[in-house]
Amino acid sequence: MTDLRVDLCGVELKNPVIPASGTFGFGREFDEIYDISVLGAVCTKGLTLEPRLGNPTPRIAESRGVILNAVGLQNPGVEHFIAHDLPWLKTKTRVIANVAGKEPSEYGEICARLDGLVDFVELNISCPNVKCGGMTLGIKPENVENVTRIAKNALKSTPLIVKLSPNVESIAANARAAEEGGADCISLVNTFTGMAIDIETRRPVLANNTGGVSGAGIKPIAVRMVYEVSRAVKLPIIGMGGITCAEDAVEFMMAGASAVQVGTRNFTDALACPKIVEGLGKWCAAHGVERVSELVGTVKTNG
Numbered sequence: 001m002t003d004l005r006v007d008l009c010g011v012e013l014k015n016p017v018i019p020a021s022g023t024f025g026f027g028r029e030f031d032e033i034y035d036i037s038v039l040g041a042v043c044t045k046g047l048t049l050e051p052r053l054g055n056p057t058p059r060i061a062e063s064r065g066v067i068l069n070a071v072g073l074q075n076p077g078v079e080h081f082i083a084h085d086l087p088w089l090k091t092k093t094r095v096i097a098n099v100a101g102k103e104p105s106e107y108g109e110i111c112a113r114l115d116g117l118v119d120f121v122e123l124n125i126s127c128p129n130v131k132c133g134g135m136t137l138g139i140k141p142e143n144v145e146n147v148t149r150i151a152k153n154a155l156k157s158t159p160l161i162v163k164l165s166p167n168v169e170s171i172a173a174n175a176r177a178a179e180e181g182g183a184d185c186i187s188l189v190n191t192f193t194g195m196a197i198d199i200e201t202r203r204p205v206l207a208n209n210t211g212g213v214s215g216a217g218i219k220p221i222a223v224r225m226v227y228e229v230s231r232a233v234k235l236p237i238i239g240m241g242g243i244t245c246a247e248d249a250v251e252f253m254m255a256g257a258s259a260v261q262v263g264t265r266n267f268t269d270a271l272a273c274p275k276i277v278e279g280l281g282k283w284c285a286a287h288g289v290e291r292v293s294e295l296v297g298t299v300k301t302n303g
């Protein structure tokens with residue numbers, strides 16, 4: 001039997017498989033299909049100080065091997081989450097609260113509110129679908145460092161994960177900026193900015209014109225970025241982007257990820273996460289791997 005436990009910033013997860021922010025709600029609908037306590041953790045939808053309705057529809061478009069979304073951070077607000085979802089979610093597994101704000105000070109306020117209540121805070125400085133804040137804070141290394149520092153100062157007892165945007169000049173430079181700002185962990189990737197056009201109407205498919213690209217087709221780019229970040233910083237990494245099966249999770253771990261998040265796949269297979277947990281155990285057993293954490297960063301690159 002493989003030991004699937006992983007240590008993330010001193011917090012033990014029963015396994016490294018985590019549904020990604022925005023693809024799992026707060027877990028309730030999935031818990032009707034399977035007991036979500038089999039997951040290493042759950043990452044919530046992006047939380048803001050005030051409730052948000054998100055962008056106008058259509059907000060999702062399909063393309064070959066990927067989807068585009070411009071949901072625009074629809075969520076009930078951090079207070080509603082704390083009162084209604086968190087107590088239940090905590091009885092299930094570890095909780096990662098994904099947070100977003102309009103400006104750095106707002107990130108600080110939300111972090112202060114969540115400090116000590118959740119197992120991790122994940123800073124979403126990489127949302128491509130909101131006008132203010134969101135991705136603009138995640139592009140320039142100096143902005144990444146600044147918002148990370150503000151969030152870190154607001155968190156006295158909860159580890160801070162900084163989620164990087166892939167829409168940047170150097171993912172390694174931004175990872176280093178987050179490390180400099182005091183991040184405890186890096187997660188990547190968020191979605192790649194994209195566009196889909198209905199050629200009959202000559203109009204963008206998404207009401208927002210552009211959206212974030214995710215799903216199986218982005219996996220090789222995400223694996224490369226996880227590898228680059230693992231070379232650039234000493235922090236633990238949560239890898240994601242196009243994971244659909246246990247073998248994909250193994251690939252991300254070999255690239256340097258200590259844990260993985262599974263996003264878009266939850267939409268086409270609601271049981272994707274528990275299948276990946278089970279598959280990881282089987283893959284490790286078949287390959288003589290006693291502890292899944294032994295896989296981290298073991299890629300043998302050439303030259």
Ligand SMILES: Cc1cc2nc3c(=O)[nH]c(=O)nc-3n(C[C@H](O)[C@H](O)[C@H](O)COP(=O)(O)O)c2cc1C
Pocket residue numbers: 020021022023045046047069071073098124127163189190191213214215216218240241242243261262263264265
């Ligand atoms: C519909 C949808 C909503 C998302 N909402 C968020 C969000 O609120 N916060 C966030 O950090 N990432 C959000 N993401 C990005 C995912 O968490 C993940 O980083 C990305 O989709 C890549 O992983 P995947 O290819 O496995 O989906 C969202 C993705 C999708 C598809």
